Amino acid sequence: MPSVLIGRRRRTRQIRAGSLKIGGGAPVSVQSMCNTRTEDARATVDQCRRLEAAGCELIRVAVPDMAAARKLGRIKAAIGVPLVADIHFDYSLALEAVRQGVDKVRINPGNIGDKARVAEVARACKAAGVPIRIGVNAGSLKAIRNSPRPRWTAAKWASVMVKEALDEVRLLESLGFRDIAVSLKADDLDRTVLANRLFARRCDIPLHLGVTEAGSSLAGTVKSSAALSLLLADGIGDTVRVSLTEDPALQVRAAYEILKAFGLREYGPDLVSCPTCGRCQVDVEKAVKQVEETIYSSPDLLRRSKGMKIAVMGCVVNGPGEAREADFGVAGGKGRGVWIERGKQIKVVKESEWVREIIRKIRSGK
Ligand code: SF4
CATH class of the missing domain: 3.30.413.10 (Sulfite Reductase Hemoprotein, domain 1)
Known part of the structure; x- marks a missing residue:
């Protein structure tokens, strides 16, 4: 039973990453990310299997270059959990990831390039039935490209993060692409919580929650737990990741422990x-x-x-x-x-x- 402290879950549209339903009343799912070199398919598959054994429901891998992108099909074929390709800078890697059969693509609009490139990725994803997560990180906003350390309040940061996310959402939706999730992450509680609360009021797109670069095992779990608790209590959040400088399997456990405390998921005893x-x-x-x-x-x-x-x-x-x-x-x-x-x-x-x-x-x- 969900905790009495949890507000009514935010109503979102539902998307699917492979067999996993996200949003639209589906259980809050747990995501983690491999820290192996993706082009080392064997090591990545081994880690994916450990994550799968720990209950991870969505596994993201970094795709820094074409050598990594070309291994995605082999990795995908060897695991039973939906696979997410994490793309920065080079849109052609996203196109290759889709060709390789990944279940979801995560792009960071702040560094993926111009609208035409985002549009090309959207067209490929639409044809393959692959959803896109627009991952907005405070550290890589377009708005701070020329002023890396603006003296903004947390509320201002949040509004810029949400604006950049919504700009991308509108671009994708103008192309008829609606299978979208969004994440709005910062390395602190205030910006992360304010940005997600603001975004949640503006549209029905599922939200992936997390504090980015949260830190070491204990400090990162506490910080992530504080941020996630405020958002989950508001009924916000469709997938979660606890980012720790730690074994990714421990990240899975930490995420479940938070969801378990709220009665949102059962996990072990x-x-x-x-x-x-x-x-x-x-x-x-x-x-x-x-x-x-x-x-x-x-x-x-x-x-x-x-x-x-x-x-x-x-x-x-x-x-x-x-x-x-x-x-x-x-x-x-x-x-x-x-x-x-x-x-x-x-x-x-x-x-x-x-x-x-x-x-x-x-x-x-x-
Ligand atoms: S259960 Fe016993 S040992 Fe444990 S804290 Fe309580 S009094 Fe101390």
Whole structure:
């Protein structure tokens, strides 16, 4: 159930990237981007498969040159998730990506060139049934080409970002092309949130959300979470990406955790664990890490544990009480713990057996 904090989802038109529905009431989907060299098709396919196993629903790859563009067909054929070609500067790469059969093209109008080139990409995409994401980044706006560091307020930045996005939308729509998504990203909360709120009021085009260059694992997740939370609470957002200087599979997990907190998507278990304190005589941190690593590296466990509430608590003073609402879990003693199922204390389990017992319980599904 979506959180009561979530406003009514914004009504958008629906587009499709391969089999994935975006907008128009479809679930908010999770996107990530490979950090392999795309022309190294084998490495890219390997990473795509890891992302797919982690639940990624749309995978973007950089297409910096024709060598990369010509590998897209091979990559696409080897994976089961829709593939997005990320194009900057050279519109001919977008045309090649479409020929290679990608499911979506992302272009940055600030650096793709003149209108005639954008129009040519639109014509090719229309003929192939491929949607286009207009990706507007604050750092590459046309308006700042000659003044790279304007002293604008966040509201001014947002209005320029939205104007540039809408200019491209109008150009595409004037060509009869309507399968459009838009993203408006900056590296800070204010511009990202204001731009997306403003755009959402102006048209019915699905929005891909993210904070660009968000940062390292912890800082980037917190910043992305803050921005996405404000927008999702407004009912805005159709696809999301958490951009981290990290393994792309972790980006997938971070995105799902945000959506899961809002009740917008289910993803693995709700793992409740205590922060530990001076009463704790077991290694809760280690157990939780091991449980997470085991679940999130196994598509089967990820699927089976969906919606389960599992508790790992440090002691029996507060543990059993706090674990009461969990489907099952364990509350520590000294080198052992009380196994609890739906509030009932069932047995005692040695600390060394906790992870195995939790995984066994997920597998049994009871
Ligand atoms: S469950 Fe026990 S060990 Fe964990 S924080 Fe609470 S009192 Fe401390």
